[in-house]
Amino acid sequence: MMLAKIKEALAELYEEIPAAAETAAAEAVPEEAAAEQADAAIPEAPEEAGTEEEAEEPVAPPGPKETDYVATGYHLDTALPPEKIVAAVEILNREDFFLETITGVDWIDAQQLEVVYDFNHFDENCRVVLRSMLDRSKPEIPTISDIYQGANWHERETHDFFGIVFTGHPNLEPLLLPEDADFHPLLKDFKA
Amino acid sequence: MGTQDVQPPIIHFASLDKILSLGRANSLWPMTFGLACCAIEMMATGASRFDLARFGAEVFRPSPRQCDVMIVAGTISKKMEPAVKTLYDQMPEPKWVIAMGNCAISGGPFVFEGQYGIVEGADKFLPVDIYIPGCPPRPEALIEGILELEEKVTGFRRWPRVEAK
Amino acid sequence: MPEPFRVILFIIFVMAFAGLNAAYLVWCERKGAGHIQRRIGPKEVGPFGLLQPLADGIKLMTKQLFIPKGADPILFMVAPLMVMVPAIMSFCVIPFSETFVAREINIGLLMIFAFASVNVLGLLLGGWGSGNKYAVIAAARCVSQNVAYEIPMLITTITMVMVTNTMNLNEIVRAQAGWFFHWHFFRLDISLLMPVAFLIFFICSLAETNRAPFDMAEAESELIAGAYTEYPGMGFGVFFMGEYANIVIGCALSVILFLGGWQSPIPFNPAGFIGVLWGLFWFLLKLYALIFTVIWIRWTYPRTQFYELLNLSWKVLIPFSLFNLILTALQIKIFPWL
């Protein structure tokens, strides 16, 4: 099954993470711990997560997490640090997934911006969500538009609305907003 | 209004003027210019059941140079505003503007506090002659709008007015 | 009637005919389109919408005239005339009836083709002079289209000249006297490919007058309004009149060359004034039947692609018309008594 296969492949990404931030990741996660499905406050990327924040709120385990499809509408929820996104997308690309959409969410209380990637598969019903938390003061994430050309517009749109910078994007100009727009209307603190 | 930029002629020939305005009123060529939902109803008005052609107003010209009336059918976004203005300026006099639908009248359902994208009504930057409310207006309403514009041009109403019961 | 007087009278008639014809062909077109499209068409302006062209005319004439920024003022103003004037001039040699012709000259056919090429120039200058990219594209299209289609058209015409031995349009009509099967269209004994030649000629005249499905120059969904894009008011109106006048010329030529001109389908030709009207009746009947076909085609077919259009000309029409030329020459040579 595609779901199991892709879950395994994505899980491998997490094994590499501890190399960078071994302690934080290893301690934080009991593997496969059942977290409440689709917590709005998405877990932070392990290496960004400071120890004191971990103590404050329960953090869902890293690693691809199967969700209840009937309740949420997708199968696999994968929270990743920004630099791992490209690797994850390459895995999905190898398995012939297609990109449904990219969007952002502004978690202003946590001072974070979330980027959400929705993937789907043409042959099997297997929806994979990738998400990554970015620092709200300096939201940067590598582009995937060289892997999925369709991501080009989605990333531009996300940049329009949230000001998230996709590094390496060929043409990060306003798409839906006027050419000279310098505002990001979907930020929660946006005032017209 | 529509003819504001034209110098009034020095001499008036009453009956000639009347013929001219009759000619103009019966040959209102709209622009093929749809912005949003209302454009579909505008197309429906030109199509089989409603047939705007009966009043000689079905010649939708794609070039503004050959149009007499601009039907602003839909929401004008701030990005679109300069283009609409240019199109209006490119039309030769005499010209008229019909604001079709709530968006063109006032911004319609897209006005809310903190809105950043739309122009709240075509009359913010265009001299609108006829307003047709509705979201979108029915084709009958657009036809009534055209007749209303004819009345405005000629000064009298050729067709009976339908009163609300 | 003294000659100068006659000519002046005819010029007035021709101009009135061309103008009225254009106006009422537009009405026919709109009404016809309406009925083809399950609607009524113009109806409220005058009885049956008959005053619609008048209203349009008044409207267009009183529209503001201006020269867009970036346009070449002289070319821009002259171009519509270069479409309209040759078309009206061409009317002078068209025999509406045996004696109902402004000027019966020996090279009438040549004259029409000479003027027809000026018409292209008008569109080219109009497109170029507008200084609009869409118009320039349209002008370029228009020229290559006309160049491509003039060749098979002329070859077919040469075939017909060969058959009739004259370029006098009235003589060509006279050569088709008698029953309707004496019309060139049915004369398989002269050339087996005669109906094909007619088809080639008709297709070419559609293409020459930029009518659908060959309306490359005014491809609305591609080029806004093609070469006319920047023309306001009467500039556009004159173009339009020229276009319709050209349609009439094209169809009239088809009728004269292939469908017996003013000849009635039965060998019955009353003399005198009645005869003139009788000829006029048949000529106009055939003419408007063809024009209706043109309108019908327009509202039925989608537009061809540009390379298809050129392919059709270079790969189909020209070889066929050449073959037809040779075949006809052979047939005339082998059966000289025909």
Add this chain to the structure above:
Amino acid sequence: MNGSLQQDLNQETFTLNLGPQHPATHGVLRVKLVMDGEYIVEAEPVLGYIHRMHEKMGENRTWVKFLPNCGRMDYLSALSYNHGYVAAVERAAGIEVPERAEYLRVITVELNRISSHLLWFGAFVLDLGGFTPLLYAFDDREQILDLLESVTGSRLTYCYFRFGGVYNDIDDAFITGTREFIKRLRKRMPMYHALVTKNIILIKRLKDIGPISKDMARRYGATGPVARGSGINFDVRRHEPYSVYPEFDFDVPVYEEGDSMARYMVRMDEIEQSMRIVEQALDKLPEGDIQPKKAVKLVKPPKGDYYQAVEAARGSFGVRLVSDGTNTAYRLKLRSPTYSNLSLFGEASRGMLLPDALALMGSLDLVIPEIDR
């Protein structure tokens, strides 16, 4: 435009602005074209001329108050958008829908799909320079609008679905009217095929024009008829069944060629399939309520994020909800199919002639307000 012409004449290529007001773009899309003669060197669509802030409004309005917006995004298949949004909220809030309501949803959505495809059919042939099919299509479309108007109350921008059901029940007149309409359209479809599909000019203009490979469709996330025209058997109704679609017997038309003709054929076949679905739904229509027994007063989905996709007329329409447990969405992302479908235009149109590119663009079935949202 005029000044730049003089400059461009001295260069190999020139730029052409297609739109934002151009008959071929069906609205206010602008395409920046770099042309070499009539060949397109580079095409870049510029969006946003009708950006209407739907996503921002989703964050400002309560769940219920956002309902009318759905009909104004994709005004041609407004009910699909209704369905997508309503189903997403129902999934999030766990609202049950009575079976009859689901049937009514399917019937109206499929009728709406037919009307959308009919309009596309007309507008597409209009792009190719054929005027009359548009009027015929409108003639048929008006019948559907009459039917839908009798149920939903509006002609175009429907707001018919409610959380947990639909707003109005259908009557016998609707059922007989729909059956008659289907009978009528069944008779007309062969005429369309004879007049338009088999027209040699149309075939020449569509065959092998604007090929979109399977891989290109995947890389750009194309869905709907565009993907199905490229040999991808993907239909959300089948692939990820929602509502009562599993109960109907219908085919998903798939064409392998990937050219404009394939996309045309997919949509024409879909009209037939939609008619089949409507017929079956009318046959099987159960009795019962059209709203939950306990009326849905206040919708407050629990915290979390949810995704729901439906098959709109133009492809997979997805709604991503992020709820913070209040009566307003925290984030409402609307994934519109044409947005992805159009994004491949730049790559697909490279090296094409302008009229061919416009045929390609027409075959993508654009509704601009849905792209810009």
